[in-house]
Amino acid sequence: MPEFSIFPESASTMAGSVDALFWYLSAVTAFFVIAISLANLIFAIKYRESQVDVARPIHRSTPLEIIWSIVPGVIAMTFFAWGANVYYELYTPPSDAMNIYVVGKQWMWKFQHPEGRREINDLHVPTGVPVKLTMTSEDTIHSLFIPAFRTKKDVLPGRYTSIWFEATKPGRYHLFCTEYCGTEHSKMIGSVYVMTPEDYQNWISGGVPGMTMVEAGRQLFEGLGCQTCHSRESGARGPDLVGRYGRPQMLAGGRSVMFDEAYARESILNPAAKVAAGYEPLMPTFQGQISEENLLRILEYIKSLGTQDEGSPGQGSEQ
């Protein structure tokens, strides 16, 4: 049995700064609780009815009012500045982060590594590497929480959210769903296995040899007939996707949008929403025809096309 402890283990690079902020908030709060309680007690005794001249009331003091407004104001701003800083770091994944995809459903967590390995309710990650989880839900709202990494975020149907962490200590840690999502919400739990980079390499290359996500995505892309329109030929019905991902995309009507995960997803499920400049809104919707996991594979393939130069042949390569 695990021994009782107030804090979960600290196993990520962010854990220290989250805890430091927590202790700062607790210390300031404790200081004021004690100071105010003591003052209350002392004043109640010192200024009890028999000791004061109730006929001479004391009126306002401007300096005192200024001090008791400014001092707490400054202290509150330190909460804000420090908190905003930690929050920003906690929710801004480094650009070189390793990607793992997460699909939540009633009542399990499905994880998918770009190299092809998939797992349920278990997540294997290496130490010393920033890992970004791109998450979505097949049904209702879930929320992924890994206490040892001090990070948590809602997992929503119909869109992608993400968290990131860099694990520091090999071991096994809890992961939870922290959004009530139905009768078996409390069983929607699992383990994060943090491994040394060598162990992780062995793990990722072990198991059933399968297709990488990019390969699986390309197969789906071709199987669904996407490339018949999204091709390099001039006069093609849809834009060629090579070199597009991660760059601004001009839209019909003169606006532009970042070609990111959200835009790719929307364009597959609701193609008429934001049509690329120079093309007709001909594409049919794929709403209801592609599972969340397959959508992630197609996304990973489109991403891999985005990193290629527009001049090179449009072959899907690995990463």
Ligand code: CUA
């Ligand atoms: Cu999923 Cu609670």
